[in-house]
Amino acid sequence: MIIIAALRKSSRKRDAVLNVMRGTRSHPSAQWIYEVLRPEYPDISLGTVYRNLKLFIESGEVVSVGSVDGQERYDARTEPHPHFICTSCGKVIDLDCEMLSDAPYSGIEDKTGLKIESHSITYKGLCADCVQHGKRSSH
């Protein structure tokens, strides 16, 4: 599928979407990418962002972090790593420290008959900024 990705690709806007994804640690939404690209590509459309994100997800170059406040958030760092989501401001932060060992798959699979392909760990709470500003969890 890397081959497929290599075959089927390249256009200025498509590349730009991937570059934005790779150049940020903010785990963006489609809307955010759209707004970042508009200055340089004034005629880009949100549909294009969505279409290309979907392609990148199929090819494995981008991964979804889940949906925050109703918007899907994406990540171009595809090695599994834990995320922290601030329930006040919606910020998504990488927690590079402490990863679940990637071994337990086989044990679980043997017992359950499942075929596990990925896993994710997500912490929720208040980010440092929101703690400082006395924000409260919006739940």
Next chain:
Amino acid sequence: MIIIAALRKSSRKRDAVLNVMRGTRSHPSAQWIYEVLRPEYPDISLGTVYRNLKLFIESGEVVSVGSVDGQERYDARTEPHPHFICTSCGKVIDLDCEMLSDAPYSGIEDKTGLKIESHSITYKGLCADCVQHGKRSSH
């Protein structure tokens, strides 16, 4: 907040929503709950299901498992436990085995300044049924 929940509640339909949630292990969507309740409450509306789910989430009696195929899925078992999501049929399964220790919070919090309030572990892949029937991951 248990007190608040105890004060503000009780209506046949509201109780019915919570009972459905507590009586299933299927991690239902609002739509699913609605369809289960309709035989007994033919005039119940989807809005009521959503409104009451939101209340239960605020009171902590129900928790969201995340969104699967565009629909939010809920769980009345609120103690943290890992989930498996089948990327072919959308089934959500409890993995009672193997839970991340709940200790690491303080270590992470000290280093990062975050206030962690919850965490979740989610595995994705194919469930036993879909493996057997040769289904493929829809990604």
Next chain:
DNA sequence: GTCTGTGCAAATTGTTTGCACGCAA
């Protein structure tokens, strides 16, 4: 010519909300 990527706007879909009514205190 064909094929692919795109803008645009319309359609779709899950969820929320405004309003009026009905019931219980």
Next chain:
DNA sequence: TTGCGTGCAAACAATTTGCACAGAC
């Protein structure tokens, strides 16, 4: 009476899609 729970339908918002066109080959 006041207040809360609800049905209903409209509103909303994120995402998808149909269509016509542009540009690469």
